[in-house]
Amino acid sequence: MSSPFVAVLMGSDSDLPVMEETLRILSSFDIPHEVKVTSAHRTPAATHAYVEDAESRGCRVFICAAGLAAHLAGAVAGITTRPVIGVPIDAGPLQGHDALLSTVMMPGGVPVATVAIGKAGAKNAGYLAAQMLSVGDEALAKKVKQERQKSAEAVIQKDADLQKRLSS
Known part of the structure; x- marks a missing residue:
């Protein structure tokens, strides 16, 4: 087995501008990761094969991004017992609300940790x-x-700057 890594799966290459945020954070922590475009609907066999292969090579966490019907995270969670994080993409006429519901509404026993819609x-x-x-x-x-801690200090500093501006 190789070194532990995170697999970042996207339902489409059009999801990359959003998912660059994930890649940036993983890189900032020096966490090895790989990126794969695969679809729960269009390439289910390839998705299944990739998940099994990634797990055998040391994948510890799967992050799955998809828009619209957004079944990728659920499909991956059905294959592995490793943690799966679902990222609803803000696309389509409902701007990601449909993707959010598709990602978060998993049956008991097949969890997907679902985060906010889009870049956040x-x-x-x-x-x-x-x-x-x-x-x-x-x-x-x-x-x-x-x-x-660095993030907390930035908020405290912004508040101090605001208070200084308001008191002037």
Whole structure:
């Protein structure tokens, strides 16, 4: 088995502009990852084969992004017992609300951790994968805590800047 990694699956290459947020977060934590375009509906056999192969090569978390019917995360969760994070893509006439419902409405026993619609969700999928992996990796856990602290300090600084502007 190779080194642990995260597999990022997209239902279409048009999902890449959103999912670049996930890739950026994973890279910032030095988490190895691979990206694959595969479809729950158009390439179900290839999706199944990829998930089994990725798992055998050390995949620890699957992040699946899809829009509209958005069955990719659920299809992957039906194949593996590794954590699956679903990212609803903000596409189509309902701007991702249909994808959100398709991703979150899983039957009991086949969970998909579902994040927000669009880029915020893609970003959180990267952070959530890092948190999942950090359970067994103290060095990564430290990086995740440092990132959270850095984010908190940025909010505190922005508030201090705002208060200074308002008091002037």
